[in-house]
Amino acid sequence: MADDKALTTRKGDFSAWYNEVVQRAELADYSPVRGSMVIRPWGYAIWERMQRALDDMFKATGHQNAYFPLLIPKSFIEREKEHVKGFAPEVAVVTHAGGKELEEPLVIRPTSETIIYAMFAKWVQSYRDLPLLINQWANVVRWEMRTRLFLRTAEFLWQEGHTAHKDEAEAEEETIRMLGVYREFMEQWMCMPVITGRKSDSERFAGAVRTYSCEALMQDNKALQAGTSHMLGQNFAKQFDLKFQTEAGGEDYAYNTSWGVSTRLVGALVMTHGDDNGIVLPPWLAPTQVVIVPIYRSDEERALVLAKADAVAARLKQDQVRVHIDSRDTMKPGAKYYEWERKGVPMRVEIGPRDVANSKLAVVMRTEVPGIQRKEIMDEGAALNGIRQRLEDYQNALRQAALDRRESNSHRGITDYAKLRELVESESGFIFAGWCGSAECEAKVKEDTKATIRNLPQEEFRSKENPAKCVVCGQDAKHEAIWARAY
């Protein structure tokens, strides 16, 4: 793809825009292996920053990392009945290894409940060993038929938390706590507002008692499930004999939770903030926060300008700003601007010979966002003192803009089924409406409109007035639900 060709616009074809922008920002590339992608350095550096932030949050809530085998005996996956129904159709199976056919085939983990709880059973004897709070950073494989870079790939990177508790109340508390950790990460770091809530039974994780999700609204008004947290009850503990001696001296099966987010979040970031010039990165997650572009015509000017660039970079590094000087000789400044815009770097500082003479810096933010001046020529001292704060302001402004967009594409109090259909069909975003709780009504909406119940929102996201009736059948509503078409 030629570098100087304009991107497809979001309005023109959101899906084509997404595929192009992911490749042209060098986040990822297609690989010769069906459904698998290559995460390129720029995309991986974003993922590394996500990992670091999440990992710190997991550790702050008492979790420890460990690592479990990639290959799981087929019989393990088959033990929990719901689990096998959900995952068996999409596993990749190793039948031969070391030049021989295996006695029992091994599946590549699509998720690790089975192998992890089998190990927990070895380690947990007594209530004193609980809670056991483990996280794993790993790759998993799910043989999906239709794949998209980051959003749905045969192999993806993720973290999966797995915990064991003495009773259901503690497990439920953990499930909700980690849902909250995800929400905080997505809102604070990614500047991506999410609605947290419980999934309907039909969308529950295979093997869970209850599944909760974070749902975000992309710029095409489709929902994206950005993270899930599951209360597994004793379903797996019973299959893997994960028992413990209770404080009272009896014996009980442990209660498990599991929770995960994946490289899908990189795709979510792109579709939340990107524009027709490329991706837009929140400063907290940007591998480079400030790129300095020197402008010069002669060798003399070059030396002058680069010396200033070095001084500016050194000063910013002191403030823990991640800064890069683009000193490539083979490219003009305009081409550099274009490249770093495409890659979403939050701030560009331009330095030319006149700026050096006048002690000025030209500071340009990646994108127009309410409350932040996009371009400004500043006194060098004021600029240097203010850059860190400006990045913080920009982070906050991106968050607010995304929240405003989500809110202006949310529709509450929908009581009329025809109206719901109309909203879904015109791709209008999140639709809040009453639901009687029946699988039939849920299925009817899906069949009629392709919209699904994203979740049953937690209290703070619910409308002021509880819906009285199910928007589909008119019976009494049991829940307020959010409907939308989804990735």
Next chain:
Amino acid sequence: MADDKALTTRKGDFSAWYNEVVQRAELADYSPVRGSMVIRPWGYAIWERMQRALDDMFKATGHQNAYFPLLIPKSFIEREKEHVKGFAPEVAVVTHAGGKELEEPLVIRPTSETIIYAMFAKWVQSYRDLPLLINQWANVVRWEMRTRLFLRTAEFLWQEGHTAHKDEAEAEEETIRMLGVYREFMEQWMCMPVITGRKSDSERFAGAVRTYSCEALMQDNKALQAGTSHMLGQNFAKQFDLKFQTEAGGEDYAYNTSWGVSTRLVGALVMTHGDDNGIVLPPWLAPTQVVIVPIYRSDEERALVLAKADAVAARLKQDQVRVHIDSRDTMKPGAKYYEWERKGVPMRVEIGPRDVANSKLAVVMRTEVPGIQRKEIMDEGAALNGIRQRLEDYQNALRQAALDRRESNSHRGITDYAKLRELVESESGFIFAGWCGSAECEAKVKEDTKATIRNLPQEEFRSKENPAKCVVCGQDAKHEAIWARAY
């Protein structure tokens, strides 16, 4: 395994000691999957610290992380002839996925040269795109027949660096640079001295032009290959059409390098420093550097002592010391000492009511090491001010002790074949002797003694006088070689 049972001693059975200590220090555990292990939180935390240090060093030398697919088309592995010979016998093969038989089987990566250089071929057009300096943190699978925790497992975690260069000289320079990075990491961080050098042709990586290694000597006087760096020439570039336009306007194949270290390093750490009480961790890699054990009899004493422990911990954290207070009520101090010794924590601080009253702290190092006082009752102020330095001194002392052990188990100037056999058979460590360079002499030693040429050491490790004759055949020596039995 009962927690209070003494470990097998190193002298009694080094191999049994190793297996026990790895499990009882909770570094790793056997899994239900043949040849695969579970890395437990304590072991994984050590690996995380290794990763962080290495990753910083890779980035400081200009490398970027990326991620490539786990599954590689079988035909890719088969393209480079030496490569397939080396790896085909031990690959795990996916034949079915998504409920169907695959048209082309996929192998789980045993190493990623093939898939990575196939991608490089897409990204590299011109000399301006070179050098391309990439690293990947990943899991790989090699179906080994005899496995040991950390040292040889069917699945292991590692990093693999892959680079592309415009000519052989630059590739060779990179190969040697990364060998040096490994050496620095192993010596400085792990306190494990290594001898760097070139592998003989028979021990070369499958597909490489030249392989270099870091060789360490374990406490049982067996050698352990701790890291390798390969100059691949154009072998893979030619198979994967990794071409570029040269500065002169011509076309050439790129020159590649690859280099890797793995979770095997955790095993190396255990066998370098461990003793009959457990593992011994260098402070730079210890997840916890200081454990505070409060000593009390009554609730009143408990409150007093824990308040002091909190204050001490807060002060140490200010100094970036990783400190943990073991406040478990269900265990006596002696049992805690025993547990943290087994887990290798460098320093223990004991605080009892009398210590609080007298403003004293009892400071105890994990192990006796020349130059460091093992146990000392110190004034609190002096202790707090000195703990960071004491940890540094202990790191240096462990490094020196390991070097002294390596040196006292190295035998130079061996010219007599009978003497070499005698040294090998009495497990005497590294044996330096002349080698004519012939595969026959190399094979004869292996057959007679099971010792192999570990490497042909780099200049600074060579003996002052070049050996004149091959220790095996008496012909003129081409190299000085190091022989040893190895893991």
